[in-house]
Amino acid sequence: MNADADSTRQSLLKAAYEEIHRYGFQAASLNAILDRTGVTKGALYHHFSSKLQLGYAVLDEHIAVELESLWFEPMQQPGHPIEVLMAAIKQLGDHYECEEITLGCPLNNLAQEMSAIDDGFRQRVDTLYQRWQSSIESLLTRGQQQGSVNTSIDAADTAFFILASLEGCMSMAKNAQSHDELMRCGKGLMNYLNSLRA
Amino acid sequence: MNADADSTRQSLLKAAYEEIHRYGFQAASLNAILDRTGVTKGALYHHFSSKLQLGYAVLDEHIAVELESLWFEPMQQPGHPIEVLMAAIKQLGDHYECEEITLGCPLNNLAQEMSAIDDGFRQRVDTLYQRWQSSIESLLTRGQQQGSVNTSIDAADTAFFILASLEGCMSMAKNAQSHDELMRCGKGLMNYLNSLRA
DNA sequence: TGAGATACATACTGGTTGGTATGTTTGATG
DNA sequence: CATCAAACATACCAACCAGTATGTATCTCA
Numbered sequence: 001m002n003a004d005a006d007s008t009r010q011s012l013l014k015a016a017y018e019e020i021h022r023y024g025f026q027a028a029s030l031n032a033i034l035d036r037t038g039v040t041k042g043a044l045y046h047h048f049s050s051k052l053q054l055g056y057a058v059l060d061e062h063i064a065v066e067l068e069s070l071w072f073e074p075m076q077q078p079g080h081p082i083e084v085l086m087a088a089i090k091q092l093g094d095h096y097e098c099e100e101i102t103l104g105c106p107l108n109n110l111a112q113e114m115s116a117i118d119d120g121f122r123q124r125v126d127t128l129y130q131r132w133q134s135s136i137e138s139l140l141t142r143g144q145q146q147g148s149v150n151t152s153i154d155a156a157d158t159a160f161f162i163l164a165s166l167e168g169c170m171s172m173a174k175n176a177q178s179h180d181e182l183m184r185c186g187k188g189l190m191n192y193l194n195s196l197r198a
Numbered sequence: 199m200n201a202d203a204d205s206t207r208q209s210l211l212k213a214a215y216e217e218i219h220r221y222g223f224q225a226a227s228l229n230a231i232l233d234r235t236g237v238t239k240g241a242l243y244h245h246f247s248s249k250l251q252l253g254y255a256v257l258d259e260h261i262a263v264e265l266e267s268l269w270f271e272p273m274q275q276p277g278h279p280i281e282v283l284m285a286a287i288k289q290l291g292d293h294y295e296c297e298e299i300t301l302g303c304p305l306n307n308l309a310q311e312m313s314a315i316d317d318g319f320r321q322r323v324d325t326l327y328q329r330w331q332s333s334i335e336s337l338l339t340r341g342q343q344q345g346s347v348n349t350s351i352d353a354a355d356t357a358f359f360i361l362a363s364l365e366g367c368m369s370m371a372k373n374a375q376s377h378d379e380l381m382r383c384g385k386g387l388m389n390y391l392n393s394l395r396a
Numbered sequence: 397t398g399a400g401a402t403a404c405a406t407a408c409t410g411g412t413t414g415g416t417a418t419g420t421t422t423g424a425t426g
Numbered sequence: 427c428a429t430c431a432a433a434c435a436t437a438c439c440a441a442c443c444a445g446t447a448t449g450t451a452t453c454t455c456a
Contacts, residue, residue: 002423005433024311026225030414041415043434051414102314111373112310113222116300125373153389160370160379161363161386168366172358175309175323181358188359191351195393200453203403228444239445240405249444 009047011037016054017062021106024113025055025121052120055110059124063106067128070095075135081143082193085136089166093186096170097179104174108167133159140196150198158196165189207245209235214252215260219304222311223253223319250318253308257322261304265326268293273333279341280391283334287364291384294368295377302372306365331357338394348396356394363387 015036019028030051034041048054074088096105103109107128114121136159143149169189173182199207213234217226228249232239246252272286294303301307305326312319334357341347367387371380 040435115373157382157385160382164366164370164383165363168362172362175313184355184358185362187355238405
């Protein structure tokens, strides 16, 4: 694939991501994506064999990459595990504020919409959630070994609950369409995280 | 409206609820709902002026009623607030197990899908969430007055976080398609609730 | 018993959807 | 320079969608 071809592919992915983020996968219109990019239908079907494959590519190549820089990288920071976690959540909240709270977490949106009706989506989302969860889990385990995190908790279960709460907070904020509600929820989450200290 | 007319209306609401629960509102097909019920299109548009109004009716007359019996009634039980809360959550989890975990919480599904693109849905969901939250809040407040709940927490913020976590847990379980994951998440939630005791 | 409203039933429409068939242009390679 | 595949472009299609126009039973009530 030459450079031009790759750039049209990327612009399709970006436009598809935005369209899906706003309207969901099923309601996302290929024609709208084409209008937005100026790409023609022939070009789209040259790069992606179907709407479904385009959706998978958005997950694999766009959302997964964004999650990498927005979450997995901040989690690599040194320091007190609880504080690293809080900082990562805070950063996620800030980014989330910028790009329209009302659109929700792209990953959670797709999970909600598609996991019950398409297994390809479900498995991809599941893989990302598992990586997400284990990144939290290993942070907690490290803290337990260092003596900075309460050893009476189960790291895996707790990590899972933290992730669920985080998604729940973003979900509630999306519906309330209010940053205040997100902050409110964030407060509850921070309280909980503090209760995990040793 | 006579008894026959009301029963066709109810069967439309039920089928619409099921179709929406599985595929979402936008992807729900009126023809599929008609096939499922044996009702004709003329009858449907006699009872509901549009697909949107049908969707609103599903929220107002089906989901709201279900939430009433599944949550608000159990919350009226006497006893230790934290234990009442836990019992209500457990009951919700049991019911949730029966009717296909993979379909998710009907209210949360609609919130996710529609709140960003239709204000009628958003406001209805918001109202239900607010009632849901304040039912938890008043339980916590009662506990604080009785001395059974930690007085250092903010009842409103905490109630909001509990609700968000609950929705998050159901959301994660939906994607994982596993009751084990729901239980895992429930364990985390129970731990958190226990930490709120005085 | 007759008039009018309620409760349907049937057939249809315009618009949109994802997808395809068939072309043309462009760029790499021998 | 010729060749061939990659990278598009245009026009079209059948299926489906929500919604409507128009007709007909049935039920109520004066």
